[in-house]
Amino acid sequence: MSEALKRIWLCWAALLVLLAATTGAAFLPLGGFNAFVALAIAVCKALLVLIVFMELRRSSGLVRAFAVAGFFWLLILLTLTSADYLTRRDTTVPWQAERDAHPSAGSEAL
Amino acid sequence: MMHGSGTETYLNAGTSLRSWLLTTDHKRIALLYFASITFFFFVGGIAATMIRLELVTPAGDLVSADGYNRLFTMHGIIMVWFFLIPSIPATLGNFMVPMMIGARDLAFPRLNLLSWYLYIIGGLITLTALLLGGVDTGWTFYEPFSTAYSNGYVVLTILGIFISGFSSVLTGLNFIVTIHKLRAPGLTWYRLPVFIWSTYSTSLILVLATPVLAMTLLMLTAERVLHVGIFDPALGGDPLLFQHMFWFYSHPAVYIMILPSMGVVSEIVPCFARKSLFGYKFVVWCSIAIGAIGFLVWGHHMFVSGQSLYASIVFSFLTYAVAVPSAIKVFNWVATMHKGWIHFDAPMLYAFGFIGLFTMGGITGLFLAALAVDVHVTDTYFVVAHFHYIMVGGAVMGYFGGLHYWWPKITGRLYPEYWARFAAILTFFGFNLTFFPQYVLGVLGMPRRYQVYPPEFQIWHVLSSAGASILAVGYALPLFYFAWSILKGPRAPANQWNATGLEWLTRSPPPPHNFSTTPEVVRGPYCYDLDGNPQPQAAHV
Amino acid sequence: MSEQPPAFQFATAAQQDEASTLGMWTFLATEVLFFGALLAGYSAYRITHPAEFAEAARHTKIVLGTANTAVLLTSSAFIATAVEMTNAGRRRAAALCLALTAALGIAFIAIKGWEYSLEYGEHLVPALNFDADRYGGIAQLFFLFYFFATGLHALHLAIGIALVGGLAGKSVSDRPPETITVRMIGLYWHFVDVVWIFLFPLIYLVGRNQ
Numbered sequence: 111m112s113e114a115l116k117r118i119w120l121c122w123a124a125l126l127v128l129l130a131a132t133t134g135a136a137f138l139p140l141g142g143f144n145a146f147v148a149l150a151i152a153v154c155k156a157l158l159v160l161i162v163f164m165e166l167r168r169s170s171g172l173v174r175a176f177a178v179a180g181f182f183w184l185l186i187l188l189t190l191t192s193a194d195y196l197t198r199r200d201t202t203v204p205w206q207a208e209r210d211a212h213p214s215a216g217s218e219a220l
Numbered sequence: 221m222m223h224g225s226g227t228e229t230y231l232n233a234g235t236s237l238r239s240w241l242l243t244t245d246h247k248r249i250a251l252l253y254f255a256s257i258t259f260f261f262f263v264g265g266i267a268a269t270m271i272r273l274e275l276v277t278p279a280g281d282l283v284s285a286d287g288y289n290r291l292f293t294m295h296g297i298i299m300v301w302f303f304l305i306p307s308i309p310a311t312l313g314n315f316m317v318p319m320m321i322g323a324r325d326l327a328f329p330r331l332n333l334l335s336w337y338l339y340i341i342g343g344l345i346t347l348t349a350l351l352l353g354g355v356d357t358g359w360t361f362y363e364p365f366s367t368a369y370s371n372g373y374v375v376l377t378i379l380g381i382f383i384s385g386f387s388s389v390l391t392g393l394n395f396i397v398t399i400h401k402l403r404a405p406g407l408t409w410y411r412l413p414v415f416i417w418s419t420y421s422t423s424l425i426l427v428l429a430t431p432v433l434a435m436t437l438l439m440l441t442a443e444r445v446l447h448v449g450i451f452d453p454a455l456g457g458d459p460l461l462f463q464h465m466f467w468f469y470s471h472p473a474v475y476i477m478i479l480p481s482m483g484v485v486s487e488i489v490p491c492f493a494r495k496s497l498f499g500y501k502f503v504v505w506c507s508i509a510i511g512a513i514g515f516l517v518w519g520h521h522m523f524v525s526g527q528s529l530y531a532s533i534v535f536s537f538l539t540y541a542v543a544v545p546s547a548i549k550v551f552n553w554v555a556t557m558h559k560g561w562i563h564f565d566a567p568m569l570y571a572f573g574f575i576g577l578f579t580m581g582g583i584t585g586l587f588l589a590a591l592a593v594d595v596h597v598t599d600t601y602f603v604v605a606h607f608h609y610i611m612v613g614g615a616v617m618g619y620f621g622g623l624h625y626w627w628p629k630i631t632g633r634l635y636p637e638y639w640a641r642f643a644a645i646l647t648f649f650g651f652n653l654t655f656f657p658q659y660v661l662g663v664l665g666m667p668r669r670y671q672v673y674p675p676e677f678q679i680w681h682v683l684s685s686a687g688a689s690i691l692a693v694g695y696a697l698p699l700f701y702f703a704w705s706i707l708k709g710p711r712a713p714a715n716q717w718n719a720t721g722l723e724w725l726t727r728s729p730p731p732p733h734n735f736s737t738t739p740e741v742v743r744g745p746y747c748y749d750l751d752g753n754p755q756p757q758a759a760h761v
Numbered sequence: 762m763s764e765q766p767p768a769f770q771f772a773t774a775a776q777q778d779e780a781s782t783l784g785m786w787t788f789l790a791t792e793v794l795f796f797g798a799l800l801a802g803y804s805a806y807r808i809t810h811p812a813e814f815a816e817a818a819r820h821t822k823i824v825l826g827t828a829n830t831a832v833l834l835t836s837s838a839f840i841a842t843a844v845e846m847t848n849a850g851r852r853r854a855a856a857l858c859l860a861l862t863a864a865l866g867i868a869f870i871a872i873k874g875w876e877y878s879l880e881y882g883e884h885l886v887p888a889l890n891f892d893a894d895r896y897g898g899i900a901q902l903f904f905l906f907y908f909f910a911t912g913l914h915a916l917h918l919a920i921g922i923a924l925v926g927g928l929a930g931k932s933v934s935d936r937p938p939e940t941i942t943v944r945m946i947g948l949y950w951h952f953v954d955v956v957w958i959f960l961f962p963l964i965y966l967v968g969r970n971q
Binding site: 126129133170180 | 790809954966
Binding site: 172179180183186187190191193194195197198199 | 400428432460461464465468515516518519527528529530531534535
């Protein structure tokens with residue numbers, strides 16, 4: 111059992127290190143890359159919890175498949191929804207273009 | 221009561237009300253669901269009747285405009301969430317899944333009972349909303365009408381749907397674990413009946429899609445109650461976000477509604493053609509494929525909504541892809557019948573109806589998948605006809621086919637065969653007369669959800685309403701002869717249809733724990749020899 | 762492994778335990794999609810209004826958020842330890858670990874409550890007192906997401922605290938819980954932790970690089 115305890119608390123230490131890293135990295139001027147770093151570290155932390163604490167490291171392939179399934183399906187939702195948001199082009203109709211060219215005070219937002 | 225042997229069945233093991241309302245027997249829970257969904261079917265049917273009566277004339281003379289909005293909304297909500305989604309899984313699935321895999325019950329029997337109670341609570345709440353005046357937003361609850369402008373009972377109705385969603389999730393969870401863990405010895409995955417595969421695929425969708433609906437409804441409620449704009453353009457919100465989230469669930473939901481029916485047809489056709497299912501592995505993997513690809517196509521409900529053209533193209537392409545596994549299944553059913561020895565009992569007539577009507581509905585789905593065509597026919601009666609061909613011509617016919625097929629097993633009684641065949645044929649004709657004119661109406665430009673229409677459309681509406689009256693008779697008939705069958709029908713043997721599945725090895729009705737000894741499975745499903753004799757999956761139990 | 766005989770629908774206790782595990786993971790998958798749907802909404806707005814989101818996120822309390830993350834991670838370590846203790850039959854050690862888990866969960870909620878009160882003071886609570894003129898409409902969307910997600914998370918955590926607290930008490934009673942039970946509730950607790958692991962950077966770490 112001391113093996114198991116060592117594994118648990120080593121994992122805990124790694125998680126705290128990653129927490130410090132992600133919080134620290136947030137202040138670095140990396141532009142758009144900050145978001146990627148933050149999410150990558152989050153994925154690492156989640157994997158540690160899943161594999162060590164939630165014992166996926168010694169679970170059957172079936173259990174692992176179940177564990178992955180939810181995240182995979184979430185990825186479908188996020189990817190295809192983003193496909194819309196990332197590829198939208200704003201098209202202005204003539205009356206909007208005119209209003210934007212000559213904004214008058216107190217006009218309605220829509 | 222069974223005479224002679226004095227053996228117990230699940231029906232007579234405990235006759236108090238408490239033994240029914242607190243049962244954990246999957247077979248009794250299936251009957252509890254059967255009674256409830258039949259009730260909701262008729263509530264939804266009353267709404268449909270009033271809609272079709274109103275549409276006989278071009279003017280709005282039966283109900284007010286607001287009343288009409290409430291009618292089609294409640295028809296959709298009741299039929300989708302309180303009839304179609306639970307129909308086959310919660311009744312035939314609950315009853316048959318353990319039996320077809322040789323198990324004594326589902327993996328989590330108490331969770332199963334909880335599922336029913338959650339469904340009932342959700343249903344009662346929605347019924348209350350209906351009686352108080354209902355909702356007028358359409359079953360799709362689009363923003364911003366549902367949050368900012370509707371003065372119907374939106375939150376109450378949503379609460380009912382939200383609660384019944386948990387019922388769906390728990391049932392799906394139960395089926396998934398049961399199918400993985402409780403199969404009888406020798407019952408490998410490729411020896412499972414297709415109904416089990418279809419139920420498994422359906423359960424995956426129940427489990428993975430329903431939570432997204434739950435969150436969507438919560439967000440909609442937050443917006444309506446707290447007046448904060450998640451989807452409100454005035455605050456920078458996006459009404460299309462609601463549509464994305466709503467349809468991420470609601471498109472797979474239609475596969476929840478059709479996959480179990482396809483499973484039923486896959487059980488019926490081999491039995492009544494006395495022949496092995498053609499292309500078994502294709503059929504099972506197509507069932508999984510439909511469930512999986514079905515998650516990738518939701519944007520086809522949003523082609524004209526303002527969604528980006530690029531996304532629309534992707535969704536259009538994927539929608540064509542999802543039709544392929546369905547078509548493969550149709551080919552396999554037909555190939556099964558080829559050179560078979562066809563018996564025209566009522567279950568088979570319903571299966572025929574399913575195959576024909578589902579094919580028509582499916583093909584019109586491809587019309588709608590084409591972006592340019594969709595621009596013309598979206599939000600018209602073409603769409604209404606399309607989904608009714610699938611949901612009613614397909615799913616409901618499959619449900620009735622399954623009811624007839626397993627009725628002897630479930631009740632231990634036989635239904636009157638000639639009345640049943642008559643009802644099946646009447647339903648088929650009534651259905652086509654109701655919904656084929658709606659394709660024409662859609663192409664001619666009749667919008668859906670409209671109470672008032674130009675007089676040149678009237679002839680098609682009259683045909684449709686006439687068909688609806690015939691369809692109503694076709695649906696009412698089983699109510700009468702099934703009731704007669706329970707009271708006075710002849711006793712059914714264990715294997716009325718000489719079929720091959722494990723469920724036919726035990727008594728009709730089954731004993732409380734299904735089998736006296738656990739079956740040892742030795743072969744796959746649907747093994748019939750050249751004379752049409754069945755080779756059961758296990759020896760007698 | 763369970764010591765009691767399995768329920769009638771199961772052939773062996775091992776089969777019952779495997780079924781419980783699969784059932785819990787299936788339930789957790791539904792939770793991934795439940796919270797994930799909220800993330801889909803968040804993503805949509807972060808993609809279309811990145812600057813406003815970053816501006817709004819700077820009003821979150823990064824010190825409290827980081828501290829809370831550490832609290833939750835530690836609680837996970839304690840409940841994992843409790844599973845090992847239960848398995849080894851060390852009931853009092855298990856009860857202590859479970860009690861610590863629950864206590865850390867309560868600490869999380871207390872810190873969260875303190876955070877909420879600070880945000881209330883700064884007029885950042887949508888539907889209650891959000892100052893849209895000062896912060897803007899998109900910021901309101903951000904904070905709506907913030908309160909929704911963390912509130913839902915806290916609700917799940919509260920349920921976990923009740924379950925774990927109950928387990929702690931049961932561990933020192935005459936009928937201590939089976940290892941499988943502690944393991945399953947542990948899975949739930951760890952999952953609540955995983956949700957927070959993803960919420961943390963999305964809420965607290967946006968727009969800090971300026």
